[in-house]
Amino acid sequence: MDKHEAQSIIESLLFAAGDEGLNTSQLSNVLMIGEEAITEWMGELKNNYISDASRGIQIVELAGTFQLATKRDHANYIKRLVESPSNSSLSQAALETLAIIAYRQPITRIHIEDIRGVKTDRPLQTLASKGLIKEKGRAEGAGRAILYGTTDEFLDYFGLKDLSELPPLPEDVKDLEGDEETDLFFKSLHNTLTNE
Amino acid sequence: MDKHEAQSIIESLLFAAGDEGLNTSQLSNVLMIGEEAITEWMGELKNNYISDASRGIQIVELAGTFQLATKRDHANYIKRLVESPSNSSLSQAALETLAIIAYRQPITRIHIEDIRGVKTDRPLQTLASKGLIKEKGRAEGAGRAILYGTTDEFLDYFGLKDLSELPPLPEDVKDLEGDEETDLFFKSLHNTLTNE
């Protein structure tokens, strides 16, 4: 594997890993290259991103993991993007957060973030300010985290009489954290049992 | 703003937008550059990403938006690192139904069933719950039946920029490839018959 190729693969891996980032040992495993070599390369790569003026992203190291992030210089443009008169529609982030809450309520922010794999403060704020979700109590346990649920306004807005009118989720996505193989088996077993 | 800088800004904006993507008009607003210039640039940029062997990501056009995505060649590396997504591919029934809707939209359930020769409630439900099809109004006449059409998620799911990118509907094809599963069925059926 030449350097260009390795660089290219690392970029795609970091991109796909998103907020969770990748540590040296993960990169070493996937690329099948020793950890020391990885550490050296990553140092070099980090510099490449910074010095290349045509790159808008950079590699940052956080808590032992490498992540891609936008360059700070471009903050103004991102701000402008956020502020630009949006097309009176909810963002993808807000919509998927809303869907998770609708189907899994009551649910904590941490749990939503587990499912989405990204921070979800802003979508929650947006949805709450639009009156589509609200606090529905507190979770048991140490943090007593806020539990979110949908509101009557939510039902109203989407023209639903009650939550049971939400379209059923496709069979294959019902169990978000499930192990697929057992799921399939479990499903046919379950069918067999309930058919009798 | 020179080209390098513009490229760098676009990269960070696309990175921030993720799979929500950005369309030409949003990019034009934020960069304060005419839409035509944006279109031209984006074409150039797309090529840059592809021809640069050290880049692991590329610009793709999905459902009318530009998005960053990993390069296809790296799929195997990424698959080593990520869990396979929880949703499986669509069933044959769902694909056939979707094909009919995609090419004949807006279309009613009855019409779809006429073409397929079988009931189509289940595939329609699956497709709707996956957000691949939506209600596009009601048919004239007595029943005021629901008319179905495809969504942006449909385009994204199949990697299409817009509906015009659908392959032309096959006109008259002489040979249908027999699929193994059917053949298997026939074989066991044959065995059963000859055993009688």
Added chain:
Amino acid sequence: MIHMEYSVKVDAFEGPLDLLLHLIQGLEIDIYDIPMADITEQYMLYIRAMNVLELNVASEYLVMAATLLAIKSRMLLPKHEEEWNDDELDLTEEDPRDELVLRLIEYRKYKMAAVELKEKEELRGSVFTKAPLDLSEYETQKIDSTEGLDVSLYDMLGAFHKLLRRKKLQKPLSTRVTRQEISIDKRMKEIMMDLRKNLGQRKFQDLFPVAEKSHMVVSFLAVLELMKRNEIYVQQSKNFSDILVEAIEGVTMVGQA
């Protein structure tokens, strides 16, 4: 089990049109000149076979069978006596097969299109996109109502589907499987004990007392293993009746247990 296996395979047909296309291809006949006697015979053979296998033959298949028979008999009828309007005759004479042929050709188009969609689905699946960043730090103003909002339930479902398509990073193995597993051996012993306590016989579904995935899977594997070792006998008197599981050693074991 046999029943289950076949009902899965009959799903390989997407209906009577699909079955007919398969027959036409198998017989290597011209779709525009279908030999009705042959195709009807073949079709009826499969319908009968499905019956023999106790498959649920959907009504659409039976309707098509009737259609095929009707076309076949219309083709056997002697041609109309020449009527007075000779000129018109050739033009208006309809082939009884026309409608069926049109339907088959129309359906085949979409069946092919579905194949192309499947290819696109696979191609798209090898390209990975990422979640949008949380840009809350850049946000200044908010609109505090749903007024002017233009999203539908379908948009929400689409967004959710998109989320589910996103590839998730593998969690470290250590956090993955921590639950306590019960062994198949242990479960086999439990099942045999259970049978003895119940005079050697239990309903199949009663062998799954814990509604927890791993437990059900282990129980099922235990039942299979016991069947293999001839320690139990599983029977069903007719379709949809209870499946009974019997200990082969029978009640005689009760005293010893």
